[in-house]
Amino acid sequence: MARFFALLVGAFLQAATVALAVSVVESSTLYTFSNPLVSFDVVKTTGYIRNLTFNGTDYLGPVSGNAGQLYTDFPSAVFAITNNASSQIVSSPTGDWAGIVLTDNATDVGTLVQRSWFLRESETGLHSFLRLGYYNTSGPALGSLGESRTMFRPNSPLWTYLVTNGNQxxxxxxxxxxxxxxxxxxxxxxxxxxxxxxxxxxxxxxxxKYQFADNQTNKAHGLYSPPSGDSNTSYGAWWVVNQKDTFFGGPLHIDLMVDGIIYNKQSTSHGGATSPNITAGFDRTFGPQFLYFNQGANATLHELLADAEQYADPEWNSAFYDEIAPYVVGYAPSSVRGTFSALIHLPCTGIVPGTQPMAVLAANGVHFQDDAFDPTAYQYWAPLDATGRVNISRVKEGTYRLTVYADGIFGDFTLDGVVVRAGQNTHVEDTWVPESAPGGYGALASRRAG
Incomplete structure (x- = not known):
């Protein structure tokens, strides 16, 4: 089936039809994936990706140590890549997508690391998932997960600009x-x-490197190269954060985005952030996120970034993610998701003009910045409109705390026990009565959903 991808040409997006299937070729040491525009190698022993090209341009450069590769690591050493991963190649019956699921079982410890990459025939990027598990009932708790990250780490003079967002x-x-x-x-x-x-x-x-940090409202971040020499081509490589519900910390959590490496941080302790405690039975799948590549004739940094940001939408590719869900253990397909809506009667005064209050669904009973205390929790957020209404789609079934916060208002609105059911809409209507602080002490009224 013919599909379409978008490339920026000059200041305009132009569509080009692609109708060729994804190819997977195996050698003694590598799997080589390719569609008409993207090609990369997966090293069998480590699962690292190298030799990644887009439209004939080498995006990673030569391998030197870990540089020149796309890979996942764990600086806190709670989990590890065993360098002896088992590999499962999966594909659609029509050949319009293919993927690899790499599983590292550290049997002496009881940890599991599962990395999944998928390439579609019509897209100029890779879909990424990471699953972490710990199954050892006789072993000790492993402590805080700390930092877990997947990194696009080029070793190339191609990349000359660092891009956190459209402002930084x-x-x-x-x-x-x-x-x-x-x-x-x-x-x-x-x-x-x-x-x-x-x-x-x-x-x-x-x-x-922390000058290029951002909070979790970030849509896409990456590297850019303007035209140089005799070429009029601009290049971009971007981590698109199309789904954020498996992360922790909510919209205010800040972490490093890019410093020459493009980071996809599944978990971190930076800035005092909490990360889940790893005890027997822990099993968490992070993702999907989308590593996207684009080019354009004389395309500006902001044009290529905007092209990437259009995919930062949980609805985008949801049917495809449902299709590959049988191969991604722990991914929550559409069948276990519902919707949420609310009408919050906002305080009449105090909200800073030009700002929007934010509604957050996260772990029940705790502040959303501490939602890692519940390692099964998911998180969602969206701004309220001027009338106090908000709608959030694709919410995993479960019980949540609703928090609303706003610039200029002391304290938050919180409502525990919000139950979202698969295939249904949960609606909340309530009034936000701001906290007062007579004598420096606040009075917080707790509410529960009926």
């Missing part, structure tokens, strides 16, 4: 600036000795 972006520091840098503290360097470096001119005298 800058040229990467140049070679001369890095050669003369002075480290001033952990992960922070002074680059002021090269005042003409493009990064210093645009951004700052100091470099720290």
């Amino acid at each position: 972006w800058a040229p990467a520091p140049g070679a001369a600036a890095l050669a003369d840098e002075i480290q001033v503290q952990d992960a922070t360097w002074y680059l002021g000795q090269t005042p003409d470096d493009p990064y210093v001119v645009q951004e700052a005298d100091y470099w720290t």
Whole structure:
């Protein structure tokens, strides 16, 4: 079946028809996946991805250590890649998609790491899932998960701009600036000795990767390269955060997005964030997220970013995710999801003009920033309109706390016991009475859903 992909050409999006199937070729050491525009190798022993090209351009560069690869790691060492993963190749009967499920079982510890990648014939990107499990009833608790991340880590001069979002972006520091840098503290360097470096001119005298952090409202982040030399082609590589419900911490949680590496952080302890405690029976599947590649003739950074951001929608590709759900253990298909709506009568005064209150569904009984205390919890959020209405689709069945917060209002509206059922809409109507703080003490009225 013919499908379509979009490329930016100049300032316009133009559609091109693609009707060829996904190919998977096996050698003694690699699986090579390709569609008409994207090709990459999966190393059998590690599951790392290398030799990734898009439209004939090498997007990762040569392998040097871990650089030049796309891979998952665990800095806190609670989980590990065994370098002896079992592999399952899966595909559709018509050949319009194919995927690989890599399973690492550390049998001496009882941990399981399952990485899944899928390529469709019509798309210029990879769909990513990560499952983590711990099954050892006689072993100890492993402690906090800490940091888990999947990284697009190029080793190429192609990429010259770091992009957190449409507001925070800058040229990467140049070679001369890095050669003369002075480290001033952990992960922070002074680059002021090269005042003409493009990064210093645009951004700052100091470099720290955390300048390129963002919260979980981020739609897409990545790397950009403008036209150079005789070429008029611009290049982009982006982690598109199309589904966020399997992360923790809610919309206010902030973490690193890009620093020359593009990060997909499934879990972290940065900024005091909580992460789940790993005890026997823990089993969590993160994703999907979409690693997207684009190009365009004289396309600007913001044009390529906007092209990527259009896919940051939980509804996008939901039918495809349902189709591959039998191969992704732990993914919640549409059959176990419902919808949520609310009408919250907002405070008459106090909300900062030009801002929108935010509604959050997350773990029942705790603040959404602490939802990792329930490792089975999912999270959703959306802004309320001017009348206090909000609608959230594709909510996994379960019991949630509803929180509404707004700039200018002291305290939050909270409502525990909100039950969402598969195939149904749950509606809440309530009035937000702001907390008061006479003498510096607040009075918080608790509510429960009826």
